[in-house]
Amino acid sequence: xxxxxxxxxxxxxxxxxxxxxxxxxxxxxxxxxxxxxxxxxxxxxxxxxxxxxxxxxxxxxxxxxxxxxxxxxxxxxxxxxxxxxxxxxxxxxxxxxxxxxxxxxxxxxxxxxxxxxxxxxxxxxxxxxxxxxxxxxxxxxxxxxxxxxxxxxxxxxxxxxxxxxxxxxxxxxxxxxxxxxxxxxxxxxxxxxxxxxxxxxxxxxxxxxxxxxxxxxxxxxxxxxxxxxxxxxxxxxxxxxxxxxxxxxxxxxxxxxxxxxxxxxxxxx
Numbered sequence: 671x672x673x674x675x676x677x678x679x680x681x682x683x684x685x686x687x688x689x690x691x692x693x694x695x696x697x698x699x700x701x702x703x704x705x706x707x708x709x710x711x712x713x714x715x716x717x718x719x720x721x722x723x724x725x726x727x728x729x730x731x732x733x734x735x736x737x738x739x740x741x742x743x744x745x746x747x748x749x750x751x752x753x754x755x756x757x758x759x760x761x762x763x764x765x766x767x768x769x770x771x772x773x774x775x776x777x778x779x780x781x782x783x784x785x786x787x788x789x790x791x792x793x794x795x796x797x798x799x800x801x802x803x804x805x806x807x808x809x810x811x812x813x814x815x816x817x818x819x820x821x822x823x824x825x826x827x828x829x830x831x832x833x834x835x836x837x838x839x840x841x842x843x844x845x846x847x848x849x850x851x852x853x854x855x856x857x858x859x860x861x862x863x864x865x866x867x868x869x870x871x872x873x874x875x876x877x878x879x880x881x882x883x884x885x886x887x888x889x890x891x892x893x894x895x896x897x898x899x900x901x902x903x904x905x906x907x908x909x910x911x912x913x914x915x916x917x918x919x920x921x922x923x924x925x926x927x928x929x930x931x932x933x934x935x936x937x938x939x
Contacts, residue, residue: 681936684727688720693740699772700750705732707754707770708739715740715760719770719777732775737766741788741806747820748798755802755818758788763807767818767825780823784816791840792818793848795868801828801848803866804835811836811856815866815873828871832864839888840866849876852883859884863898887913889921906935 687706694709694716704722708715717738720731735754742757742764752770754777756763765786769778783802790805790812800818804811813834816827831850838853838860848866850873852859859882864873879898886909904923911926921939925932 685722685729687722687729688731689716689718691716695742695744695754697744697746697752699746699752701772703772705744705752705770705772707735707744708742708757710740710760714738715758721775733770733777735770735777736768736779737764739764739788743790743792743802745792745794745800747794747800749820751820753792753800753818753820755783755792755800756787756790756805762786763788769823781825783818783825784827785812785814787812789836791838791850793840793842795842795848796846797868799868801840801866801868803831803840803850804838804853806836811854817871829866829873831866831873832875833860833862835860837884839886841888841890843890849888851879851888852886854884858882885909885926887911887923889913889915891915891921892919902939904939905937906933908933908935 690711691709694706696704696706699705707719710716715738717735719734720729722729738759739757743755745753747753755767763786765783767780767783769780786807787805790802792800792802794800798820803815811834813831815830816825818825833855835853835855839851841849843849849863851863861879861882863878864875866873877898880900907928908926912924914922924936
């Protein structure tokens with residue numbers, strides 16, 4: 671006789687961070703802990719970082735970044751180290767980059783990007799390099815892109831996107847190409863999309879989304895097509911939210927803003 675077990679999905683409180691922060695970054699490390707970096711609280715730009723241990727449900731401070739920053743990116747490299755790029759310190763846009771070593775819990779400054787940028791993207795490609803795209807430099811919207819090589823710890827410029835954009839998404843597809851979609855351009859919000867080929871280091875335009883959008887999310891599902899199609903709408907309109915692909919193939923969407931303010935709702939696709 672088959673035995674069926676039903677599991678109740680619910681939210682529960684866990685330990686609080688040591689610092690309140692918004693516009694920060696959180697990333698799952700290869701050791702299973704979650705690294706939270708930067709952001710700002712009240713009028714302070716933070717360079718502090720902390721670790722969440724899911725087994726103990728506790729937070730612990732770890733080494734601080736060399737530079738306070740928000741609007742930056744965090745990427746876990748194939749060697750297990752964490753790359754932080756760019757951001758803003760409330761005075762100027764940053765081109766600095768640094769590496770976090772989870773073994774020693776320390777940060778090391780590395781060579782800077784060619785362009786200062788924030789609200790950009792950083793994606794680890796199948797060849798191990800990190801593709802950084804677009805973003806803002808002060809008031810200028812960028813279409814430039816560059817590559818970080820973890821083996822040499824150096825940056826090189828690569829092909830520029832067809833459209834300048836920030837607050838966009840870049841998704842690494844199963845064919846190895848990277849899909850940039852949406853964001854804000856020089857005139858208005860975008861629905862355009864384009865593909866980056868790491869072999870030729872070039873971008874080509876592809877089909878546009880049905881809706882313009884920014885502050886959105888993009889998740890690569892197990893099955894995908896080369897065209898855009900509308901699907902079921904979320905139960906709640908939201909922006910500046912998060913979307914996480916979980917092991918059962920569903921997508922968990924949490925938080926963000928709606929017309930009334932900050933929301934704590936979550937839903938599954």
